[in-house]
Amino acid sequence: MKRIHPLADLAPRDIVAKEISRQMLNSESKYVWLDATNVKDFEERFPTIFASCMKYGIDPRKDYIPVSPASHYASGGVRVDLNGHSTVKGLYVCGESACTGAHGANRLASNSLLEGLVFAARIAEDIANNLAEFSEPYESGEPTILLDPVIRNAIQQAMSRGAE
Ligand SMILES: Cc1cc2nc3c(=O)[nH]c(=O)nc-3n(C[C@H](O)[C@H](O)[C@H](O)COP(=O)(O)OP(=O)(O)OC[C@H]3O[C@@H](n4cnc5c(N)ncnc54)[C@H](O)[C@@H]3O)c2cc1C
Known part of the structure; x- marks a missing residue:
């Protein structure tokens, strides 16, 4: 990470995650090694991670930990205004x-x-203030499509490979 960002390992998480992905792609590996052996009192500071590592036979006080990026939030989605209205009434x-x-x-x-x-909370307030508008069900008349869930894996992989 020293070559990638002035903050090295402490660079923002998207930068660290992308670099890890790049390294994994280049080396065709499923993980990279995290060296946490210099972290003092690892077991007290990170008890849950410590317990999970030990469960898999990895002692973070002396072993490297295999890690790979994971998604824990999807940025984007259906565009809404500050009261949660989408473009569909x-x-x-x-x-x-x-x-x-x-x-x-x-x-x-x-x-x-x-x-x-x-x-x-804003949406609930907006609905309460505009209840009259919601007395009739809304029909858009547009055909609806649902994507086949089998494409999920392929999309996940393409999104991970293409993350820039
Ligand atoms: C590992 C991890 C750690 C995180 N840590 C944090 C954190 O520290 N702080 C933070 O702010 N955010 C954190 N997040 C992100 C945060 O948890 C999510 O952004 C947030 O929970 C999203 O809320 P939501 O209500 O939009 O969706 P969700 O919480 O995902 O709720 C969606 C619900 O819809 C249900 N559902 C799905 N499909 C259907 C269906 N067809 N019919 C009926 N129900 C359905 C699901 O079962 C689920 O209960 C973390 C996420 C992960 C994965």
């Missing part, structure tokens, strides 16, 4: 399905739950 979206504009390409830690709370 009567369709509100919040949470990870929504693109509220509250995050950049690299969401800050713990902002997703806050976003869910704030936008859910």
Whole structure:
């Protein structure tokens, strides 16, 4: 990481994750090694990770830990305004399905739950204030399509390979 970013291992997580992916692709490996042997009091500071490593026969105090990036948030989604309205009348979206504009390409830690709370409350308020509009079911008249779930794996792999 020293060659990639002035903050080296402490670079923003998207930069670290992309570099790990690049290294894994170049070396055709399923993981890279994390050297945490210099971390003092690993077992007290990271008890859950320590327990999981030990369960798999890896002692982080002396062994390298095999790691690979994982997705824990999808940036993007259905574009909505600041009250959760999508472009389809009567369709509100919040949470990870929504693109509220509250995050950049690299969401800050713990902002997703806050976003869910704030936008859910705004949506509830908006619906309560506009109840009359929702008395009739909305029919768009557009045909709907559902994607076959078998393509999920292929899409995941393409998205990981193409992450830039
Ligand atoms: C490992 C991990 C760690 C995270 N850590 C943090 C953190 O520290 N702080 C933070 O802010 N965010 C964190 N996040 C992100 C955060 O958890 C999510 O962004 C947030 O939970 C999204 O909320 P949501 O309500 O949009 O979706 P979800 O919480 O995913 O809820 C969607 C719900 O819909 C249900 N569902 C799916 N399909 C159907 C269906 N067809 N019919 C009916 N129900 C269905 C699911 O079972 C689920 O209960 C983390 C995510 C992961 C994976």
